[in-house]
Amino acid sequence: xxxxxxxxxxxxxxxxxxxxxxxxxxxxxxxxxxxxxxxxxxxxxxxxxxxxxxxxxxxxxxxxxxxxxxxxxxxxxxxxxxxxxxx
Numbered sequence: 906x907x908x909x910x911x912x913x914x915x916x917x918x919x920x921x922x923x924x925x926x927x928x929x930x931x932x933x934x935x936x937x938x939x940x941x942x943x944x945x946x947x948x949x950x951x952x953x954x955x956x957x958x959x960x961x962x963x964x965x966x967x968x969x970x971x972x973x974x975x976x977x978x979x980x981x982x983x984x985x986x987x988x989x990x991x992x
Contacts, residue, residue, distance in 0.1 A: 928992060967983045
């Protein structure tokens with residue numbers, strides 16, 4: 906069962922940890938599900954600008970950069986260490 910733990914995703918230190926993903930595909934789908942859920946509540950029209958992988962210490966993070974219809978840029982950080990590299 907997938908769970909979201911940790912912070913609110915606004916920075917590396919506040920990354921959202923995805924727990925219970927059995928593969929990278931399932932984990933990334935969980936990321937996008939949460940992004941759609943959060944941003945559809947806040948902003949109706951947004952686009953994904955970029956996605957980046959970061960290796961910090963023994964942890965792996967995914968950063969999604971999003972832009973709303975007014976041009977405001979936001980980031981969501983995810984700790985993907987539990988499923989990174991699992992096919």
